[in-house]
Amino acid sequence: xxxxxxxxxxxxxxxxxxxxxxxxxxxxxxxxxxxxxxxxxxxxxxxxxxxxxxxxxxxxxxxxxxxxxxxxxxxxxxxxxxxxxxxxxxxxxxxxxxxxxxxxxxxxxxxxxxxxxxxxxxxxxxxxxxxxxxxxxxxxxxxxxxxxxxxxxxxxxxx
Numbered sequence: 001x002x003x004x005x006x007x008x009x010x011x012x013x014x015x016x017x018x019x020x021x022x023x024x025x026x027x028x029x030x031x032x033x034x035x036x037x038x039x040x041x042x043x044x045x046x047x048x049x050x051x052x053x054x055x056x057x058x059x060x061x062x063x064x065x066x067x068x069x070x071x072x073x074x075x076x077x078x079x080x081x082x083x084x085x086x087x088x089x090x091x092x093x094x095x096x097x098x099x100x101x102x103x104x105x106x107x108x109x110x111x112x113x114x115x116x117x118x119x120x121x122x123x124x125x126x127x128x129x130x131x132x133x134x135x136x137x138x139x140x141x142x143x144x145x146x147x148x149x150x151x152x153x154x155x156x157x158x159x
Contacts, residue, residue: 004025006020006067007020007021015043017039021034025065046114049073051079082103
C-alpha cells in the first residue's frame with residue numbers, strides 16, 4: 001500500500017485550515033487517514049504550523065512520501081534535516097550526540113530568524129495603521145495679479 005503525507009482541508013469557504021495527515025494514496029483528499037501528525041494554518045502571518053516531529057520522522061523512515069507542500073512544511077520544521085543527520089549517523093560519519101548538537105544549533109538559528117521576521121511584520125503592520133488624514137488642506141496658490149494696463153505714447157495699450 002502506497003502511503004502519502006498530505007494536507008487534509010478543513011475550515012470554511014475562503015478560510016482554509018489544514019491537518020497534516022498520513023493516508024493511503026488512493027483515499028480521497030478529505031477522506032479516511034491513518035494518522036494525524038500536525039496542523040497548518042496559512043492565514044496567519046507567518047503561517048502557523050504545529051507538527052509532531054517524531055511521528056513525521058517515523059513515517060518518513062517507514063517510506064511515506066510527502067506531497068510538495070508537506071515536503072516544504074517538513075523542511076521548514078527541520079524534519080528533513082533531522083532525517084539527513086540521522087542518515088549520517090547510520091553511515092558512521094558522526095555519532096548521535098554530534099547530530100543532535102548540529103540540529104539544536106540549526107533549530108536555534110531558525111527560531112531566531114522566524115522571530116525576527118515576525119517582529120518585522122508586526123512593525124510594518126503598526127506603521128500601516130498610523131493615522132493618515134483622508135482630507136488634506138489644499139494650499140492656496142497666490143492669485144495672479146493682473147498687471148495694470150499702461151498706455152504708451154503711441155496710443156496703444158500694453159499689457
